[in-house]
Amino acid sequence: MDNPKQRYKELGDFLRTRRAKILPSQVGLPEGTRRRTIGLRREEVSFLSGVGLTWYTWLEQGRPITISSQVIESLARTLMLDKKETMHLYNLARLTPPTEIATYDNTVNPMLKHVLDNIEFSPATILDQRYNVIAWNRASEKLLYDYNKLDTSKRNMLRIMFTNEEYKKTIIDWESTAQSMLARFRIAYGKLVEDPYIKELVEELKSESKEFNSWWTMHNVEMEEEIVKSITHPILGELNFEYTSYMVLSDRNLKMTILTALPGSDTEKKIKQFLLG
Structure with a gap:
């Protein structure tokens, strides 16, 4: 009993x-x-x-x-x-655990964190399968968003994209970018549909963001692919990147995303002057 x-x-x-x-x-x-x-x-x-x-x-x-x-x-x-x-x-807590549980000790493998830290001029982050931000490098903190500002429970990329007004202002063509992220998340959702954490996240975002609530009902899906992403930095102005993502072989629940300066743009020059200056 x-x-x-x-x-x-x-x-x-x-x-x-x-x-x-x-x-x-x-x-x-x-x-x-x-x-x-x-x-x-x-x-x-x-x-x-x-x-x-x-x-x-x-x-x-x-x-x-x-x-x-x-x-x-x-x-x-x-x-x-x-x-x-x-x-x-x-x-x-008498709660149903998710099918896959991420490991939280030391955030990420020290060797993986070392790789992240040595990507000097390209914003890079590590996300788990629920789109929680697990780790990030200095370039990401200085050019995209300082995740230290958020409580650990709020460091979810989907939540940030749809509810964080400060972050939303940095995204050029936010609507298209947000829809694309949601469509990629929908693929992950198919694997985690019974995960209690995911259920709660989706319900909260449906109530907190009218765009999320509207687009979620469309059931659009996209595979992870290389795209061009543009942001507006408060000091550097417009920055243009090539977006790529990589699965972490040592932990298939994690992926690393990297934004590399778009060839032919002045983004790389701006970033180096800013981060080295």
Whole structure:
């Protein structure tokens, strides 16, 4: 027989032990000299995961509160849970885990992150199959968007494209670009149609974006392909790129996207002057 009280206590204890294992430096926070808490503080976990501090405190205290798949996903990413730990967290929350669970420890393989960081003048990002932004390089942060501005739970490329007004203003011909991304996502959706996280994401975007809600009903699909993409940078003006994407062989749930300066344009010259200046 299920014992909800014991299950919630187990969930809270599990989160607390995993919080204690994460050093502030691992998530970009200062260590501090007067720090008494081992690992992360509750308020740091709530901030990084995009959930309220009171709500998260209640969760660790074992109170019977409602938990969504998106929150589980966000907590797993913040606490750098591996696949076994993430599956356990889903089970404790009495939620159906997705068919494929990404690995959150250290964000991406260090060797893959090294490759990303060494692509100096081309914005590059790594996305998971749900279009969550897992990692990005300096060129992407300086030329496209600084994902550090967003809570971990909000770093979803589809969400950014349709609901982030700051990002939308940088896209030349946003409507066409957004429709194309949605059509490519529809292919991924076909494989993840029963994924609770995806279901919640789609429902939220349908309510938050009238364009998404309208275009989603069209069921348009596109395969991943090389395209030309143009953006407007607040300092550099118009930048034109060739967009390519590559599956990560070590983890088929991930793909790397790279924007390379369009040959014959002045984009490469602008970028080098900007990033080196």
